Amino acid sequence: MAVTTINNNVTTSGNDFVYNPNSQLDKDAFMQLFLKQLEMQDPTDPMDTDKMLEQTAYLSTMEMNQNMQTTLDNLANTLQQTSSLNSISAIGKIGDTGERYINVTDNDTSKNFELYFGxxxxxxxxxxxxxxxNIIREFPLEAHTKGILNFDxxxxxxxxxxxxxxxxxxxAEYTSPDGKSHSTALGAYPIESIRFENGKAYAKIGSxxxxFDAIKEIYEWQG
Known part of the structure:
Protein backbone atom coordinates (compact mmCIF):
# COMPACT_ATOMS: atom_id res chain seq x y z
CA MET A 1 0.00 0.00 0.00
CA ALA A 2 1.28 3.50 -0.78
CA VAL A 3 2.46 5.63 2.12
CA THR A 4 0.83 9.04 2.63
CA THR A 5 2.42 11.98 4.44
CA ILE A 6 1.56 15.65 4.85
CA ASN A 7 4.38 18.15 5.15
CA ASN A 8 3.85 21.94 5.04
CA ASN A 9 2.50 22.81 1.58
CA VAL A 10 2.98 19.42 -0.07
CA THR A 11 0.89 16.31 0.34
CA THR A 12 2.61 13.19 -0.97
CA SER A 13 1.29 9.82 -1.93
CA GLY A 14 4.01 7.40 -2.94
CA ASN A 15 6.14 9.26 -5.47
CA ASP A 16 3.38 11.71 -6.46
CA PHE A 17 2.81 15.16 -5.08
CA VAL A 18 -0.39 17.16 -4.51
CA TYR A 19 0.45 20.79 -3.90
CA ASN A 20 -1.57 22.60 -1.25
CA PRO A 21 -0.47 26.27 -1.17
CA ASN A 22 -2.80 27.17 1.72
CA SER A 23 -1.16 24.58 4.01
CA GLN A 24 -4.62 23.12 4.61
CA LEU A 25 -6.06 19.80 3.51
CA ASP A 26 -9.39 20.91 2.05
CA LYS A 27 -11.90 18.50 0.55
CA ASP A 28 -10.53 18.87 -2.99
CA ALA A 29 -6.96 18.10 -1.90
CA PHE A 30 -8.23 15.25 0.23
CA MET A 31 -10.14 13.77 -2.76
CA GLN A 32 -7.04 13.99 -4.96
CA LEU A 33 -5.04 12.26 -2.27
CA PHE A 34 -7.71 9.59 -1.77
CA LEU A 35 -7.94 8.85 -5.50
CA LYS A 36 -4.16 8.73 -5.75
CA GLN A 37 -4.10 6.18 -2.94
CA LEU A 38 -6.58 4.01 -4.83
CA GLU A 39 -4.55 4.35 -8.00
CA MET A 40 -1.25 3.51 -6.36
CA GLN A 41 -2.40 0.69 -4.09
CA ASP A 42 -0.82 -2.75 -4.43
CA PRO A 43 -3.33 -5.11 -6.15
CA THR A 44 -2.01 -7.96 -4.02
CA ASP A 45 -2.54 -5.92 -0.87
CA PRO A 46 -5.52 -3.60 -1.52
CA MET A 47 -6.58 -0.84 0.83
CA ASP A 48 -8.48 -2.03 3.85
CA THR A 49 -12.25 -1.56 3.41
CA ASP A 50 -12.68 -0.13 6.90
CA LYS A 51 -9.90 2.37 6.24
CA MET A 52 -11.54 3.37 2.96
CA LEU A 53 -14.89 3.92 4.70
CA GLU A 54 -13.15 5.92 7.42
CA GLN A 55 -11.51 8.23 4.90
CA THR A 56 -14.77 8.60 2.95
CA ALA A 57 -16.55 9.56 6.16
CA TYR A 58 -13.78 12.07 6.87
CA LEU A 59 -14.31 13.61 3.45
CA SER A 60 -18.04 13.93 4.10
CA THR A 61 -17.36 15.59 7.45
CA MET A 62 -14.97 18.06 5.84
CA GLU A 63 -17.49 18.99 3.18
CA MET A 64 -20.28 19.36 5.74
CA ASN A 65 -18.11 21.62 7.89
CA GLN A 66 -17.15 23.71 4.88
CA ASN A 67 -20.80 24.07 3.85
CA MET A 68 -21.73 25.02 7.42
CA GLN A 69 -19.01 27.67 7.53
CA THR A 70 -20.23 29.08 4.22
CA THR A 71 -23.77 29.22 5.60
CA LEU A 72 -22.59 30.99 8.76
CA ASP A 73 -20.59 33.50 6.71
CA ASN A 74 -23.64 34.22 4.54
CA LEU A 75 -25.80 34.60 7.64
CA ALA A 76 -23.31 37.05 9.20
CA ASN A 77 -23.28 39.12 5.99
CA THR A 78 -27.08 39.12 5.88
CA LEU A 79 -27.34 40.23 9.51
CA GLN A 80 -24.81 43.01 8.91
CA GLN A 81 -26.75 44.22 5.87
CA THR A 82 -30.02 44.07 7.82
CA SER A 83 -28.47 46.08 10.65
CA SER A 84 -27.26 48.68 8.15
CA LEU A 85 -30.73 48.95 6.59
CA ASN A 86 -32.32 49.29 10.03
CA SER A 87 -29.99 52.13 10.94
CA ILE A 88 -30.66 53.94 7.65
CA SER A 89 -34.43 53.59 8.12
CA ALA A 90 -34.05 55.50 11.42
CA ILE A 91 -33.13 58.73 9.62
CA GLY A 92 -35.71 61.40 10.40
CA LYS A 93 -36.83 59.79 13.65
CA ILE A 94 -35.80 60.80 17.15
CA GLY A 95 -32.71 59.12 18.52
CA ASP A 96 -32.63 59.20 22.32
CA THR A 97 -29.36 58.40 24.08
CA GLY A 98 -31.00 58.70 27.50
CA GLU A 99 -28.21 61.05 28.62
CA ARG A 100 -30.14 63.75 30.48
CA TYR A 101 -27.27 65.04 32.61
CA ILE A 102 -24.23 67.22 32.11
CA ASN A 103 -21.21 67.02 34.38
CA VAL A 104 -19.82 70.17 35.99
CA THR A 105 -16.25 70.14 37.34
CA ASP A 106 -14.22 72.66 39.33
CA ASN A 107 -12.33 73.65 36.17
CA ASP A 108 -15.46 74.51 34.17
CA THR A 109 -16.45 78.14 33.67
CA SER A 110 -19.50 77.45 31.52
CA LYS A 111 -21.41 74.60 29.90
CA ASN A 112 -22.84 74.55 26.39
CA PHE A 113 -25.72 72.21 25.51
CA GLU A 114 -28.34 71.64 22.83
CA LEU A 115 -32.06 70.89 23.06
CA TYR A 116 -34.39 69.78 20.31
CA PHE A 117 -37.83 71.38 20.00
CA GLY A 118 -40.14 69.44 17.72
CA ASN A 134 -34.61 70.56 42.63
CA ILE A 135 -34.73 73.35 40.05
CA ILE A 136 -31.60 75.43 40.52
CA ARG A 137 -31.73 77.52 37.33
CA GLU A 138 -34.35 78.54 34.74
CA PHE A 139 -33.88 80.08 31.30
CA PRO A 140 -36.90 81.76 29.68
CA LEU A 141 -37.73 80.69 26.12
CA GLU A 142 -38.78 83.30 23.60
CA ALA A 143 -40.81 82.61 20.48
CA HIS A 144 -38.81 80.54 18.04
CA THR A 145 -39.27 78.09 15.19
CA LYS A 146 -38.86 74.39 15.89
CA GLY A 147 -35.42 72.81 15.68
CA ILE A 148 -32.25 72.46 17.72
CA LEU A 149 -31.40 75.43 19.95
CA ASN A 150 -28.03 76.02 21.58
CA PHE A 151 -27.67 77.29 25.14
CA ASP A 152 -24.70 78.49 27.19
CA ALA A 172 -37.46 72.17 28.87
CA GLU A 173 -41.19 72.90 28.99
CA TYR A 174 -42.85 75.04 26.34
CA THR A 175 -46.07 75.97 24.60
CA SER A 176 -46.57 75.92 20.84
CA PRO A 177 -48.57 78.60 18.99
CA ASP A 178 -51.66 76.37 19.02
CA GLY A 179 -51.67 76.44 22.82
CA LYS A 180 -50.47 72.86 23.35
CA SER A 181 -47.91 72.05 26.04
CA HIS A 182 -44.74 70.14 25.17
CA SER A 183 -41.55 68.99 26.84
CA THR A 184 -38.11 67.97 25.68
CA ALA A 185 -34.86 66.88 27.28
CA LEU A 186 -31.14 66.63 26.77
CA GLY A 187 -30.10 63.60 24.70
CA ALA A 188 -33.07 63.41 22.32
CA TYR A 189 -32.48 64.71 18.78
CA PRO A 190 -33.53 63.89 15.20
CA ILE A 191 -31.29 61.38 13.44
CA GLU A 192 -30.06 63.46 10.50
CA SER A 193 -27.76 60.95 8.81
CA ILE A 194 -25.92 57.64 9.22
CA ARG A 195 -22.19 57.23 8.65
CA PHE A 196 -20.37 53.90 8.39
CA GLU A 197 -16.78 53.41 9.55
CA ASN A 198 -15.15 49.99 9.47
CA GLY A 199 -18.56 48.37 9.28
CA LYS A 200 -19.90 50.26 12.31
CA ALA A 201 -22.82 52.70 12.06
CA TYR A 202 -22.70 56.20 13.55
CA ALA A 203 -25.77 58.45 13.77
CA LYS A 204 -25.66 62.25 13.53
CA ILE A 205 -27.81 63.59 16.34
CA GLY A 206 -27.52 67.21 17.32
CA SER A 207 -24.08 68.42 16.29
CA PHE A 212 -25.68 53.82 16.60
CA ASP A 213 -25.71 51.23 19.38
CA ALA A 214 -25.41 54.07 21.93
CA ILE A 215 -28.96 55.16 21.06
CA LYS A 216 -31.33 53.73 23.66
CA GLU A 217 -34.62 54.47 21.90
CA ILE A 218 -35.84 55.50 18.45
CA TYR A 219 -39.29 56.98 18.00
CA GLU A 220 -41.42 59.48 16.10
CA TRP A 221 -41.64 62.95 17.65
CA GLN A 222 -44.84 63.28 19.71
CA GLY A 223 -44.18 66.55 21.47
Missing part, protein backbone atom coordinates in the same frame (compact mmCIF):
# COMPACT_ATOMS: atom_id res chain seq x y z
CA UNK A 119 -42.76 72.22 17.60
CA UNK A 120 -42.60 75.96 17.19
CA UNK A 121 -42.10 77.76 20.49
CA UNK A 122 -44.54 80.36 21.69
CA UNK A 123 -43.13 80.58 25.21
CA UNK A 124 -41.48 78.31 27.77
CA UNK A 125 -38.47 77.71 29.95
CA UNK A 126 -35.34 75.57 30.20
CA UNK A 127 -34.99 73.85 33.57
CA UNK A 128 -31.70 72.81 35.19
CA UNK A 129 -32.13 70.46 38.14
CA UNK A 130 -29.76 68.89 40.64
CA UNK A 131 -29.62 65.17 41.36
CA UNK A 132 -32.49 65.51 43.83
CA UNK A 133 -34.77 67.02 41.21
CA UNK A 153 -24.94 78.19 30.97
CA UNK A 154 -22.57 80.25 33.10
CA UNK A 155 -22.90 77.68 35.91
CA UNK A 156 -24.73 80.03 38.27
CA UNK A 157 -28.03 79.26 39.99
CA UNK A 158 -31.12 81.49 40.12
CA UNK A 159 -29.45 83.50 42.91
CA UNK A 160 -26.33 84.17 40.85
CA UNK A 161 -24.17 81.77 42.89
CA UNK A 162 -21.77 79.34 41.26
CA UNK A 163 -23.21 75.82 41.46
CA UNK A 164 -21.18 73.00 43.06
CA UNK A 165 -19.34 70.54 40.86
CA UNK A 166 -21.85 67.78 40.22
CA UNK A 167 -24.20 66.38 37.57
CA UNK A 168 -27.27 68.35 36.46
CA UNK A 169 -30.36 67.36 34.51
CA UNK A 170 -31.45 69.49 31.54
CA UNK A 171 -35.09 69.63 30.40
CA UNK A 208 -22.34 65.11 16.98
CA UNK A 209 -21.99 61.62 15.57
CA UNK A 210 -22.56 58.86 18.12
CA UNK A 211 -22.30 55.07 17.74
Missing amino acids: DDISSGKVLIKDKNG WDLTDNNGQRVPSDTYEIT NYVP
Whole structure:
Protein backbone atom coordinates (compact mmCIF):
# COMPACT_ATOMS: atom_id res chain seq x y z
CA MET A 1 0.00 0.00 0.00
CA ALA A 2 1.28 3.50 -0.78
CA VAL A 3 2.46 5.63 2.12
CA THR A 4 0.83 9.04 2.63
CA THR A 5 2.42 11.98 4.44
CA ILE A 6 1.56 15.65 4.85
CA ASN A 7 4.38 18.15 5.15
CA ASN A 8 3.85 21.94 5.04
CA ASN A 9 2.50 22.81 1.58
CA VAL A 10 2.98 19.42 -0.07
CA THR A 11 0.89 16.31 0.34
CA THR A 12 2.61 13.19 -0.97
CA SER A 13 1.29 9.82 -1.93
CA GLY A 14 4.01 7.40 -2.94
CA ASN A 15 6.14 9.26 -5.47
CA ASP A 16 3.38 11.71 -6.46
CA PHE A 17 2.81 15.16 -5.08
CA VAL A 18 -0.39 17.16 -4.51
CA TYR A 19 0.45 20.79 -3.90
CA ASN A 20 -1.57 22.60 -1.25
CA PRO A 21 -0.47 26.27 -1.17
CA ASN A 22 -2.80 27.17 1.72
CA SER A 23 -1.16 24.58 4.01
CA GLN A 24 -4.62 23.12 4.61
CA LEU A 25 -6.06 19.80 3.51
CA ASP A 26 -9.39 20.91 2.05
CA LYS A 27 -11.90 18.50 0.55
CA ASP A 28 -10.53 18.87 -2.99
CA ALA A 29 -6.96 18.10 -1.90
CA PHE A 30 -8.23 15.25 0.23
CA MET A 31 -10.14 13.77 -2.76
CA GLN A 32 -7.04 13.99 -4.96
CA LEU A 33 -5.04 12.26 -2.27
CA PHE A 34 -7.71 9.59 -1.77
CA LEU A 35 -7.94 8.85 -5.50
CA LYS A 36 -4.16 8.73 -5.75
CA GLN A 37 -4.10 6.18 -2.94
CA LEU A 38 -6.58 4.01 -4.83
CA GLU A 39 -4.55 4.35 -8.00
CA MET A 40 -1.25 3.51 -6.36
CA GLN A 41 -2.40 0.69 -4.09
CA ASP A 42 -0.82 -2.75 -4.43
CA PRO A 43 -3.33 -5.11 -6.15
CA THR A 44 -2.01 -7.96 -4.02
CA ASP A 45 -2.54 -5.92 -0.87
CA PRO A 46 -5.52 -3.60 -1.52
CA MET A 47 -6.58 -0.84 0.83
CA ASP A 48 -8.48 -2.03 3.85
CA THR A 49 -12.25 -1.56 3.41
CA ASP A 50 -12.68 -0.13 6.90
CA LYS A 51 -9.90 2.37 6.24
CA MET A 52 -11.54 3.37 2.96
CA LEU A 53 -14.89 3.92 4.70
CA GLU A 54 -13.15 5.92 7.42
CA GLN A 55 -11.51 8.23 4.90
CA THR A 56 -14.77 8.60 2.95
CA ALA A 57 -16.55 9.56 6.16
CA TYR A 58 -13.78 12.07 6.87
CA LEU A 59 -14.31 13.61 3.45
CA SER A 60 -18.04 13.93 4.10
CA THR A 61 -17.36 15.59 7.45
CA MET A 62 -14.97 18.06 5.84
CA GLU A 63 -17.49 18.99 3.18
CA MET A 64 -20.28 19.36 5.74
CA ASN A 65 -18.11 21.62 7.89
CA GLN A 66 -17.15 23.71 4.88
CA ASN A 67 -20.80 24.07 3.85
CA MET A 68 -21.73 25.02 7.42
CA GLN A 69 -19.01 27.67 7.53
CA THR A 70 -20.23 29.08 4.22
CA THR A 71 -23.77 29.22 5.60
CA LEU A 72 -22.59 30.99 8.76
CA ASP A 73 -20.59 33.50 6.71
CA ASN A 74 -23.64 34.22 4.54
CA LEU A 75 -25.80 34.60 7.64
CA ALA A 76 -23.31 37.05 9.20
CA ASN A 77 -23.28 39.12 5.99
CA THR A 78 -27.08 39.12 5.88
CA LEU A 79 -27.34 40.23 9.51
CA GLN A 80 -24.81 43.01 8.91
CA GLN A 81 -26.75 44.22 5.87
CA THR A 82 -30.02 44.07 7.82
CA SER A 83 -28.47 46.08 10.65
CA SER A 84 -27.26 48.68 8.15
CA LEU A 85 -30.73 48.95 6.59
CA ASN A 86 -32.32 49.29 10.03
CA SER A 87 -29.99 52.13 10.94
CA ILE A 88 -30.66 53.94 7.65
CA SER A 89 -34.43 53.59 8.12
CA ALA A 90 -34.05 55.50 11.42
CA ILE A 91 -33.13 58.73 9.62
CA GLY A 92 -35.71 61.40 10.40
CA LYS A 93 -36.83 59.79 13.65
CA ILE A 94 -35.80 60.80 17.15
CA GLY A 95 -32.71 59.12 18.52
CA ASP A 96 -32.63 59.20 22.32
CA THR A 97 -29.36 58.40 24.08
CA GLY A 98 -31.00 58.70 27.50
CA GLU A 99 -28.21 61.05 28.62
CA ARG A 100 -30.14 63.75 30.48
CA TYR A 101 -27.27 65.04 32.61
CA ILE A 102 -24.23 67.22 32.11
CA ASN A 103 -21.21 67.02 34.38
CA VAL A 104 -19.82 70.17 35.99
CA THR A 105 -16.25 70.14 37.34
CA ASP A 106 -14.22 72.66 39.33
CA ASN A 107 -12.33 73.65 36.17
CA ASP A 108 -15.46 74.51 34.17
CA THR A 109 -16.45 78.14 33.67
CA SER A 110 -19.50 77.45 31.52
CA LYS A 111 -21.41 74.60 29.90
CA ASN A 112 -22.84 74.55 26.39
CA PHE A 113 -25.72 72.21 25.51
CA GLU A 114 -28.34 71.64 22.83
CA LEU A 115 -32.06 70.89 23.06
CA TYR A 116 -34.39 69.78 20.31
CA PHE A 117 -37.83 71.38 20.00
CA GLY A 118 -40.14 69.44 17.72
CA ASP A 119 -42.76 72.22 17.60
CA ASP A 120 -42.60 75.96 17.19
CA ILE A 121 -42.10 77.76 20.49
CA SER A 122 -44.54 80.36 21.69
CA SER A 123 -43.13 80.58 25.21
CA GLY A 124 -41.48 78.31 27.77
CA LYS A 125 -38.47 77.71 29.95
CA VAL A 126 -35.34 75.57 30.20
CA LEU A 127 -34.99 73.85 33.57
CA ILE A 128 -31.70 72.81 35.19
CA LYS A 129 -32.13 70.46 38.14
CA ASP A 130 -29.76 68.89 40.64
CA LYS A 131 -29.62 65.17 41.36
CA ASN A 132 -32.49 65.51 43.83
CA GLY A 133 -34.77 67.02 41.21
CA ASN A 134 -34.61 70.56 42.63
CA ILE A 135 -34.73 73.35 40.05
CA ILE A 136 -31.60 75.43 40.52
CA ARG A 137 -31.73 77.52 37.33
CA GLU A 138 -34.35 78.54 34.74
CA PHE A 139 -33.88 80.08 31.30
CA PRO A 140 -36.90 81.76 29.68
CA LEU A 141 -37.73 80.69 26.12
CA GLU A 142 -38.78 83.30 23.60
CA ALA A 143 -40.81 82.61 20.48
CA HIS A 144 -38.81 80.54 18.04
CA THR A 145 -39.27 78.09 15.19
CA LYS A 146 -38.86 74.39 15.89
CA GLY A 147 -35.42 72.81 15.68
CA ILE A 148 -32.25 72.46 17.72
CA LEU A 149 -31.40 75.43 19.95
CA ASN A 150 -28.03 76.02 21.58
CA PHE A 151 -27.67 77.29 25.14
CA ASP A 152 -24.70 78.49 27.19
CA TRP A 153 -24.94 78.19 30.97
CA ASP A 154 -22.57 80.25 33.10
CA LEU A 155 -22.90 77.68 35.91
CA THR A 156 -24.73 80.03 38.27
CA ASP A 157 -28.03 79.26 39.99
CA ASN A 158 -31.12 81.49 40.12
CA ASN A 159 -29.45 83.50 42.91
CA GLY A 160 -26.33 84.17 40.85
CA GLN A 161 -24.17 81.77 42.89
CA ARG A 162 -21.77 79.34 41.26
CA VAL A 163 -23.21 75.82 41.46
CA PRO A 164 -21.18 73.00 43.06
CA SER A 165 -19.34 70.54 40.86
CA ASP A 166 -21.85 67.78 40.22
CA THR A 167 -24.20 66.38 37.57
CA TYR A 168 -27.27 68.35 36.46
CA GLU A 169 -30.36 67.36 34.51
CA ILE A 170 -31.45 69.49 31.54
CA THR A 171 -35.09 69.63 30.40
CA ALA A 172 -37.46 72.17 28.87
CA GLU A 173 -41.19 72.90 28.99
CA TYR A 174 -42.85 75.04 26.34
CA THR A 175 -46.07 75.97 24.60
CA SER A 176 -46.57 75.92 20.84
CA PRO A 177 -48.57 78.60 18.99
CA ASP A 178 -51.66 76.37 19.02
CA GLY A 179 -51.67 76.44 22.82
CA LYS A 180 -50.47 72.86 23.35
CA SER A 181 -47.91 72.05 26.04
CA HIS A 182 -44.74 70.14 25.17
CA SER A 183 -41.55 68.99 26.84
CA THR A 184 -38.11 67.97 25.68
CA ALA A 185 -34.86 66.88 27.28
CA LEU A 186 -31.14 66.63 26.77
CA GLY A 187 -30.10 63.60 24.70
CA ALA A 188 -33.07 63.41 22.32
CA TYR A 189 -32.48 64.71 18.78
CA PRO A 190 -33.53 63.89 15.20
CA ILE A 191 -31.29 61.38 13.44
CA GLU A 192 -30.06 63.46 10.50
CA SER A 193 -27.76 60.95 8.81
CA ILE A 194 -25.92 57.64 9.22
CA ARG A 195 -22.19 57.23 8.65
CA PHE A 196 -20.37 53.90 8.39
CA GLU A 197 -16.78 53.41 9.55
CA ASN A 198 -15.15 49.99 9.47
CA GLY A 199 -18.56 48.37 9.28
CA LYS A 200 -19.90 50.26 12.31
CA ALA A 201 -22.82 52.70 12.06
CA TYR A 202 -22.70 56.20 13.55
CA ALA A 203 -25.77 58.45 13.77
CA LYS A 204 -25.66 62.25 13.53
CA ILE A 205 -27.81 63.59 16.34
CA GLY A 206 -27.52 67.21 17.32
CA SER A 207 -24.08 68.42 16.29
CA ASN A 208 -22.34 65.11 16.98
CA TYR A 209 -21.99 61.62 15.57
CA VAL A 210 -22.56 58.86 18.12
CA PRO A 211 -22.30 55.07 17.74
CA PHE A 212 -25.68 53.82 16.60
CA ASP A 213 -25.71 51.23 19.38
CA ALA A 214 -25.41 54.07 21.93
CA ILE A 215 -28.96 55.16 21.06
CA LYS A 216 -31.33 53.73 23.66
CA GLU A 217 -34.62 54.47 21.90
CA ILE A 218 -35.84 55.50 18.45
CA TYR A 219 -39.29 56.98 18.00
CA GLU A 220 -41.42 59.48 16.10
CA TRP A 221 -41.64 62.95 17.65
CA GLN A 222 -44.84 63.28 19.71
CA GLY A 223 -44.18 66.55 21.47
